[in-house]
Amino acid sequence: MDKLIINGPCCLKGEVSISGAKNAAVAIIPAAIMADDICLIENLPCIEDVVSLNATISKMGAKTEFLDKHTLKIDSRGVENVSATFEEVRKMRASYYLLGALLGRYKKAEVAMPGGCDFGTRPIDLHLKGFRAMGAEVTVERNVIKMEAKKLTGASIYMDTVSVGATINIMLAAVLAEGRTVIENAAKEPHIVDLANFLNIMGAKIKGAGTDVIRITGVEKLHGAQYTIIPDQIEAGTYMIAAAITGGDILVKNIIPTHMDSLSAKLAEMGAEITEFDDAIRVNAVEKKLHAVAVQTMAYPGFPTDLQPQMTTLLTVAEGIGKVTENVWENRYQYTQMLKLMGAQINVEGRVAITTGVTTLNGTSVDATDLRAGAAMVLAGLCAKGETTIGEVKYIDRGYEEIETKITALGGNIRRVSL
Numbered sequence: 468m469d470k471l472i473i474n475g476p477c478c479l480k481g482e483v484s485i486s487g488a489k490n491a492a493v494a495i496i497p498a499a500i501m502a503d504d505i506c507l508i509e510n511l512p513c514i515e516d517v518v519s520l521n522a523t524i525s526k527m528g529a530k531t532e533f534l535d536k537h538t539l540k541i542d543s544r545g546v547e548n549v550s551a552t553f554e555e556v557r558k559m560r561a562s563y564y565l566l567g568a569l570l571g572r573y574k575k576a577e578v579a580m581p582g583g584c585d586f587g588t589r590p591i592d593l594h595l596k597g598f599r600a601m602g603a604e605v606t607v608e609r610n611v612i613k614m615e616a617k618k619l620t621g622a623s624i625y626m627d628t629v630s631v632g633a634t635i636n637i638m639l640a641a642v643l644a645e646g647r648t649v650i651e652n653a654a655k656e657p658h659i660v661d662l663a664n665f666l667n668i669m670g671a672k673i674k675g676a677g678t679d680v681i682r683i684t685g686v687e688k689l690h691g692a693q694y695t696i697i698p699d700q701i702e703a704g705t706y707m708i709a710a711a712i713t714g715g716d717i718l719v720k721n722i723i724p725t726h727m728d729s730l731s732a733k734l735a736e737m738g739a740e741i742t743e744f745d746d747a748i749r750v751n752a753v754e755k756k757l758h759a760v761a762v763q764t765m766a767y768p769g770f771p772t773d774l775q776p777q778m779t780t781l782l783t784v785a786e787g788i789g790k791v792t793e794n795v796w797e798n799r800y801q802y803t804q805m806l807k808l809m810g811a812q813i814n815v816e817g818r819v820a821i822t823t824g825v826t827t828l829n830g831t832s833v834d835a836t837d838l839r840a841g842a843a844m845v846l847a848g849l850c851a852k853g854e855t856t857i858g859e860v861k862y863i864d865r866g867y868e869e870i871e872t873k874i875t876a877l878g879g880n881i882r883r884v885s886l
């Protein structure tokens with residue numbers, strides 16, 4: 468069991484290069500098994516979620532090989548097994564993309580209900596509604612979702628709630644369905660566009676990804692492709708906030724700056740200096756007194772819920788009263804208990820958290836309660852006085868490539884210990 472130990476406060480300065488997007492990778496790997504062919508996926512982040520998913524598709528019969536740390540060759544010609552057990556999917560919510568991918572290619576799938584971070588109920592009714600609309604028979608028995616379709620037929624599907632996962636899953640199944648599928652009120656996150664680009668290179672016909680209406684004309688077959696995954700919006704945002712919270716100056720490189728607009732605007736509103744380049748953003752907070760603001764999480768292009776814990780942590784040390792409204796997940800404030808142990812003043816009521824800025828946090832022993840909450844603990848540790856020990860690092864490893872190496876290179880005092 469690993470722990471991260473941080474000795475703060477640290478002032479982070481320098482450059483950091485952002486890895487490939489976790490949430491794109493976990494959709495693109497299942498998509499690759501839809502081709503009866505070979506795919507080469509580049510710029511994969513070197514994280515636990517990718518390792519787990521690779522193990523799962525290998526068990527299904529795909530032959531996979533890492534050509535280097537970030538490039539995976541997937542030969543899906545041997546895929547025979549259309550099921551994934553709970554043991555295989557328990558760590559990772561995104562394993563539900565196997566449902567859409569298998570249903571599309573084999574018209575059959577059997578996947579255990581996914582695990583992943585716990586922030587309240589995480590229903591998948593919209594995914595199943597979409598599959599049913601395309602003609603699949605869906606049953607859920609002892610936490611296993613079983614689906615079968617004699618024929619998948621394109622359909623018009625309206626999303627009652629904007630859902631990233633349902634948009635992706637329906638898109639996956641629809642590319643190999645007969646006829647036309649229209650997804651209305653679709654999610655617009657950058658990784659949805661990335662997946663659509665990958666599928667289109669494989670021969671799919673998808674239009675409108677990145678808008679709220681996606682139109683898909685089914686094709687008979689997909690072929691292999693070579694594809695480079697986009698940079699991770701959330702990892703980039705975490706390092707931007709790291710610059711702000713440590714009063715530092717970081718050039719966050721290898722990113723798509725427009726993906727960061729909602730965060731850049733908030734950090735600028737707080738008083739940080741933001742400079743945008745073609746594929747980088749510099750956040751300079753040296754000797755800047757940051758003041759608290761109000762933030763609301765929303766589907767893209769709104770402020771991402773996956774940056775909410777990191778932003779709330781920043782607000783706990785910004786001057787004045789901050790207000791955070793979590794509109795996406797019903798229970799994403801468990802980590803605030805940990806911040807309180809460090810001296811933060813936060814009052815949570817339902818979906819709203821009110822912060823009162825303190826001059827400093829104090830290092831202590833905390834746990835990562837989920838992936839992004841873990842990142843928030845690292846940020847808190849970096850700006851806190853003294854030693855912060857973070858347990859349950861496995862959550863952080865699910866989504867952040869070499870976090871301690873990147874932070875050390877920026878001048879942070881962080882180390883990993885294995886117990």
Ligand code: UD1
Nearest residue numbers: 490561589590591592593594628629630631632633795796
């Ligand atoms: C994805 C991200 C996750 C992020 C979330 C919101 C991946 C692998 N994970 O999760 O990191 O926090 O988007 O940006 O990309 N909902 C329903 N019924 C459904 C599906 C969702 O009611 O069938 C609701 C959820 O309860 C939630 C909202 O829709 O309130 C958004 O969820 P969704 O966008 O589906 O999140 P995920 O795809 O699970």
